[in-house]
Amino acid sequence: MLDLAIIGGGPAGLSAGLYATRGGLGNVVMFERGIIGGQITGSSEIENYPGQKNPGESGLDFMSTWSKQCMHFGLKHEAANVSKVSRNEDGSFKISLENGKEMNAKAVIVATGSTPKRAGFKGEDEFFGRGVSTCATCDGFFYKNKEVAVLGGGDTALEEAIYLSNICSKVYLVHRRDGFRAAPTTVEKARKNEKIEFVTSATIKEAYGDKMGLGGLTLNTKEGERDLKVPGVFTFVGLNVNNQILLQDDGKFLCEMSENGEMIVDLKMRTNVPGLFGAGDIRIDAPKQVVCAAGDGAMAALSALSYIENLH
């Protein structure tokens, strides 16, 4: 029986691991299905984590020291996709892995974060991975000295448009409104960038191309249809929370969830199920920031320590 299972190895999961192991738990396993470090590892830069030595470094570089620190204090890492978390009759939890393995744990911290949404335009799925991308750091280089489009008006779209402008000859920033969700300073920086053309009050009607990949985009704009002959489009239209592991056989979630599918937790990251905690982007009202996810992870671990102590 594990003392604590942590699902997800992003900032929330890693911070939970650090606090749980340093807090004296001996058998703590963090399950991660992908790259340790979470979604920020796909970001071209991060500059708002307090005390950062190299503001502006890539998310991958920034996160590279986190897991080393956790492992130093005894956190175990299992590279696996968790398919379900359920509750045993004695109040402990069963962690079911996609590979068929099952493990039991006294307490569980769910820190599965979120993943990029699809925008829903025609041709998006057909050309996904062949011109349509959700990761500028991963795919930007394929469009060196070429024109690309970026879709969205949030922090991610604006920041990644600026990043792409350093690689590509031109970036069309396509956004469905005239106003932006992104921080005003970021919008200002993008507006001053001569390589970025703002195409606002515009949506993508269709992505077209052939066997070779994306050929371009047809936009709906205020002035009518507009053709953008771009071989690449980067879509940053928000995130979906990764809550599937909490879905039970009866179709209900293991704990109370918000209407957006986020885990409802209190200030101690406790759900309505004793021993089950939520931390980071997966929880209700998450500010979706690395520093907040890390704080949540630490809080969840402290709550788990206290819960486990009271079991004896």
Ligand code: FAD
């Ligand atoms: P995540 O980072 O999403 O980590 C969750 C982890 O759980 C993932 O590694 C995932 O693989 C794993 N996982 C999910 N399901 C399973 C499963 N079933 N089994 C096993 N593992 C699973 N925030 C900032 O503060 N500053 C920034 O500059 C900034 N820039 C960003 C740029 C981009 C492009 C993006 C996408 C986000 C950015 N953010 C930024 C937001 C920040 O990355 C998130 O708020 C933060 O990573 C959330 O941490 P988390 O640990 O809750 O979740």
Ligand code: NAP
């Ligand atoms: P977001 O803030 O949800 O923004 C999504 C954008 O996509 C919005 O502008 C939205 O338009 C647009 N959009 C949504 N659905 C669309 C569709 N189907 N077609 C076209 N456009 C669509 O998402 P995000 O930018 O990925 O940010 C997620 C969270 O991470 C936010 O909380 C953000 O602050 C945080 N983050 C922070 C930083 C940072 O601190 N530096 C960096 C990146 C991300 P509308 O505005 O019209 O709704």
